[in-house]
Amino acid sequence: xxxxxxxxxxxxxxxxxxxxxxxxxxxxxxxxxxxxxxxxxxxxxxxxxxxxxxxxxxxxxxxxxxxxxxxxxxxxxxxxxxxxxxxxxxxxxxxxxxxxxxxxxxxxxxxxxxxxxxxxxxxxxxxxxxxxxxxxxxxxxxxxxxxxxxxxxxxxxxxxxxxxxxxxxxxxxxxxxxxxxxxxxxxxxxxxxxxxxxxxxxxxxxxxxxxxxxxxxxxxxxxxxxxxxxxxxxxxxxxxxxxxxxxxxxx
Amino acid sequence: xxxxxxxxxxxxxxxxxxxxxxxxxxxxxxxxxxxxxxxxxxxxxxxxxxxxxxxxxxxxxxxxxxxxxxxxxxxxxxxxxxxxxxxxxxxxxxxxxxxxxxxxxxxxxxxxxxxxxxxxxxxxxxxxxxxxxxxxxxxxxxxxxxxxxxxxxxxxxxxxxxxxxxxxxxxxxxxxxxxxxxxxxxxxxxxxxxxxxxxxxxxxxxxxxxxxxxxxxxxxxxxxxxxxxxxx
Numbered sequence: 001x002x003x004x005x006x007x008x009x010x011x012x013x014x015x016x017x018x019x020x021x022x023x024x025x026x027x028x029x030x031x032x033x034x035x036x037x038x039x040x041x042x043x044x045x046x047x048x049x050x051x052x053x054x055x056x057x058x059x060x061x062x063x064x065x066x067x068x069x070x071x072x073x074x075x076x077x078x079x080x081x082x083x084x085x086x087x088x089x090x091x092x093x094x095x096x097x098x099x100x101x102x103x104x105x106x107x108x109x110x111x112x113x114x115x116x117x118x119x120x121x122x123x124x125x126x127x128x129x130x131x132x133x134x135x136x137x138x139x140x141x142x143x144x145x146x147x148x149x150x151x152x153x154x155x156x157x158x159x160x161x162x163x164x165x166x167x168x169x170x171x172x173x174x175x176x177x178x179x180x181x182x183x184x185x186x187x188x189x190x191x192x193x194x195x196x197x198x199x200x201x202x203x204x205x206x207x208x209x210x211x212x213x214x215x216x217x218x219x220x221x222x223x224x225x226x227x228x229x230x231x232x233x234x235x236x237x238x239x240x241x242x243x244x245x246x247x248x249x250x251x
Numbered sequence: 252x253x254x255x256x257x258x259x260x261x262x263x264x265x266x267x268x269x270x271x272x273x274x275x276x277x278x279x280x281x282x283x284x285x286x287x288x289x290x291x292x293x294x295x296x297x298x299x300x301x302x303x304x305x306x307x308x309x310x311x312x313x314x315x316x317x318x319x320x321x322x323x324x325x326x327x328x329x330x331x332x333x334x335x336x337x338x339x340x341x342x343x344x345x346x347x348x349x350x351x352x353x354x355x356x357x358x359x360x361x362x363x364x365x366x367x368x369x370x371x372x373x374x375x376x377x378x379x380x381x382x383x384x385x386x387x388x389x390x391x392x393x394x395x396x397x398x399x400x401x402x403x404x405x406x407x408x409x410x411x412x413x414x415x416x417x418x419x420x421x422x423x424x425x426x427x428x429x430x431x432x433x434x435x436x437x438x439x440x441x442x443x444x445x446x447x448x449x450x451x452x453x454x455x456x457x458x459x460x461x462x463x464x465x466x467x468x469x470x471x472x473x474x475x476x477x478x479x480x481x482x483x
Contacts, residue, residue: 067284067286069284070282070283070284070287070425071281071282071283071284071305072283072284085305085306087305087306087309088281088283088305088306088309090408090412090421090425091412091413091417091418091421092418092421092422092425093418093419093421093422094418094422096418106415106418108413108414108415109413110413111412111413111414112412193422195419195422195423195425195426196287196422196425196426198426199282199287199425199426199429200286200287202287202426202429202430202433203282203286203287203288203289203429205433206289206429206432206433206436206437207289207290209433209437210289210433210436210437210440213436213437213438213440213441214440216440216441217440217441217443217444217445217448220361220362220444220449221444221448221449223361223362224361224449224450
């Protein structure tokens with residue numbers, strides 16, 4: 001099985017933003033949103049006076065967005081990419097809050113969350129994404145990290161791997177920068193919305209109380225079969241009931 | 252024989268039963284996240300296989316949900332004054348002390364039995380009940396409140412998704428929808444047992460098909476209602 005990753009040599013980026021335009025055109029990204037970005041940071045050591053850091057969804061190995069999704073419309077695919085099954089997304093935005101990289105947005109036209117999926121919606125999985133294809137300096141490389149002959153594998157092998165990680169939670173991002181990139185402290189704290197966390201407690205409560213109710217009534221049913229305790233309810237004992245103060249019944 | 256349920260009431264009851272069971276089972280299957288699934292991954296996988304995927308299952312859940320809402324609306328519009336309002340009045344006429352006693356004693360009678368209760372010095376006699384007993388009233392209140400919550404939040408989830416800035420509303424709707432479904436998951440097994448499987452409940456179960464209960468059954472189970480009928 002392939003394991004797709006994106007590798008970025010940020011020192012090659014000249015901030016032309018061709019990757020942004022290509023992505024928006026290829027994936028019909030709505031105005032005001034973007035699936036990828038180029039961060040610009042003042043850097044005196046750079047000839048341009050700025051350091052550029054291209055980025056996109058980090059396709060984390062421990063994605064918090066997946067943990068935050070009640071329906072698992074967002075899931076980690078077998079090939080390593082984090083993707084969205086839009087037919088199952090109700091647009092609650094939990095994944096958008098959970099992503100420390102703000103790599104997600106809500107597409108109001110479809111009412112679903114959206115993000116970089118390595119362009120798989122409009123091509124086959126594993127095909128080179130639009131941002132990689134158009135980069136004039138080849139700072140982005142995409143490929144199968146489990147294939148030793150893939151250029152991505154060689155780059156990962158020959159260079160120091162740098163990851164941008166959230167301070168409060170290491171989601172194990174698979175997007176890898178080569179040797180050096182700044183800044184690395186920009187991701188915000190990763191968090192799962194309180195309402196979604198509460199659903200975990202509701203699930204536990206429902207499991208235990210619903211189970212107790214179900215097995216309780218099965219137990220009482222079996223007990224009543226063997227040792228009936230409400231004899232006066234039976235029509236055969238109806239004559240006894242006149243002397244009893246019983247007004248039971250169904251609920 | 253005394254008429255207990257109208258044709259409309261019977262139709263609504265069985266419509267509710269079919270819709271609720273399907274919506275509860277399919278809804279739990281749609282919570283795919285293992286941390287939020289009340290049953291387990293096997294449940295999702297079984298329903299997904301049965302429906303050929305989670306999208307068809309979600310579509311069926313929404314379609315049945317809408318059909319159920321339509322059923323409730325038709326009932327409220329056509330039978331609001333004659334049946335829905337009297338029903339609401341009846342289930343909300345609570346008598347806390349008597350109702351609590353009924354629930355506790357009925358539960359003990361079914362579990363440890365009358366003889367053991369007497370041996371322990373407890374009185375097994377149940378307080379007299381009206382058209383609905385205390386258990387029925389509590390179950391009905393839970394069903395009405397949950398139904399209202401399920402309908403409102405379900406509609407929000409279906410229709411509000413495409414509007415910007417509704418994410419927080421959708422998350423709250425999802426939580427409330429799940430809470431209401433959870434309440435029904437606890438109430439339904441108890442209701443099904445008490446109404447259909449408990450000893451001596453045959454006439455009550457049959458009345459949900461025929462609409463009629465024997466006079467003697469009413470005299471024993473609903474003496475306050477019986478007194479009212481005879482008084483009239």
